[in-house]
Amino acid sequence: MSRHFNTDGRLNLEQQRKRAKELLPRLKAADPNATLSQAQWEIAKQLGFSSWPKLKAHVDAIDFAARHPDFAASDEARTTHWRCGNDIAHSLQLAGFKGQFRMLTDPLCMGPVRELPSQAFRAMRSAFISQAFAIDQADSARRIDTEYDHLEALTSAEHSVLWCEADAYDQLFLIRALAGLEQAPRKLELIEVDRIPGVQRFIGIGQLAPDVLAWLWPQRRLIDDDAVELAKEAWSAYCDSSPVKWAEMAHHKHPALPLLAPALLRQLQELPGARDGLSLTERLALTYLADVGPTPFGRVFAELMAKREPLPFLGDMMFHVLLRPLIDGDAPLLTESDTHKDWPQRELRLTPLAHQVLSGDAYWLDHASHERWVGGVSLRPGQPHWTIDEDAVPHWRG
Known part of the structure; x- marks a missing residue:
């Protein structure tokens, strides 16, 4: 991978200007009329932007988010941040987030996942995790109980935000969380992302710099009843002993959860x-x-x-x-x-x-x-x- 492509989503505009100046002589060798603007456009295109102004606007937006997170106005201190792992816990603190952090680490993309009563489901998952990852059975059961107890509190939480990316690990966490709800709570929000401008190979939110998390914050959206009903349907299909219904859902788009189908297809x-x-x-x-x-x-x-x-x-x-x-x-x-x-x-x-x-x-x-x-x-x-x-x-x- 080129050293000029970052992985944490941060872009330094001065560095990109320098790259454009370094590129200009090579462009002029091919076309004597080449300009610095053309070189800047080439750099922007390499980073996934359609123009240099779009690249600059993105950098400015991240800088602004880092300086003006506006967390207080959105009751951030009373927010519970949910994630399928602890990879952003420290970065959220560095970015200035004040809310509580919760996680569900259960890797639902592995091992048996069946629709069972709560205690039987927890026992099935903790037994798998203990065996697969050589974790003490009692420790595994305690962790599973703690995490799923917290997850069941989503219904009554004052303000919760789910941080998810597009892959099966995250999307299965998302539908598991939503499938446990009767209906959408008053203030349950989702930050969902499948790409970050300037990141050539986006793998996950955990790779992002703290100020990029602050930039993502205003992009959250409310979870509605359509998303909850879709999640229930998808979760039931994933837990079925036949993958036929799961495959049907994987091959169709779902506006209520737009990143779900590709994740279901990959897991299939x-x-x-x-x-x-x-x-x-x-x-x-x-x-x-x-x-x-x-x-x-x-x-x-x-x-x-x-x-x-x-x-x-x-x-x-x-x-x-x-x-x-x-x-x-x-x-x-x-x-x-x-x-x-x-x-x-x-x-x-x-x-x-x-x-x-x-x-x-x-x-x-x-x-x-x-x-x-x-x-x-x-x-x-x-x-x-x-x-x-x-x-x-x-x-x-x-």
């Missing part, structure tokens, strides 16, 4: 592909290793996040958990060396079976030995199961 691709039995995450990782040869685990994750993953949703530990069955099974697709090292430093290598699976000559779930869940869909070794084709349409494989 975690079901086995009809040709190879691999999830998209598994296929991306194996394909990269086939391209470059043996590579450290952490480097594989970095490559997917930086380039190959179409809608990044995984943390590094989540990625590690998802790939363990490909290593630990009776007929593995991956081997890891240097097991005395921390997992990111261990070198991954494809097995002969992995090459057969990638070429379509073998089907992964015919060899897998671990049960896997995607939402409410169970994938058991040797059992009939749901797959998706290249158009992300579900099919039953008997």
Whole structure:
């Protein structure tokens, strides 16, 4: 990635002016009539803006937000900020936010997610988290209970704001939060973003500078009853043992929650592909290793996040958990060396079976030995199961 593309959303206008002046001689070499304005337009275009004035206006808007956050006027001190992790907690403080911070860390994009009574649902999720991430069962259960107790208070909270991005981790958190409501509370708001001007590869809100969070603050919008009803429908579809309704929702736009469908579609691709039995995450990782040869685990994750993953949703530990069955099974697709090292430093290598699976000559779930869940869909070794084709349409494989 070019060093001129930032990742935290902050842009220095003087630095961009300097880049334009450096670019001008190269433009003049191709066209003697080239001007500084043309060079500035080229720089703006590289950063995702349609013109230099638009770039300048964006920088000015962020600077203004940092200096005049206007938090008091919006009852910010009495606000509860909700996030699916703690990645913005410190940045919110640095930006001057005074409200309370809450999070739901449950990775609903992994493990069994079924519609169950509250206590049974919590027990299911805490058991999965404890097993998958090697966390003490009692600690996992306590954390789940605390977070879901807080989440149930959304109904009566004075002012809550949900901070979300476009990926499956965030959008599943969003529909889980809203699906637990009878109707939209009087003051429940959403800050939702799928791109930030000037950030070439936007992965998540957690990467943004504090003053960019202050710039996002005025862009929040009220959650209405249509969004709550849509969330209930989407949550029920995701928890179902059949992905058919989920797939229908993934293939249609939903104005009440405009970033929901792409996230549902990406999560649908975690079901086995009809040709190879691999999830998209598994296929991306194996394909990269086939391209470059043996590579450290952490480097594989970095490559997917930086380039190959179409809608990044995984943390590094989540990625590690998802790939363990490909290593630990009776007929593995991956081997890891240097097991005395921390997992990111261990070198991954494809097995002969992995090459057969990638070429379509073998089907992964015919060899897998671990049960896997995607939402409410169970994938058991040797059992009939749901797959998706290249158009992300579900099919039953008997």
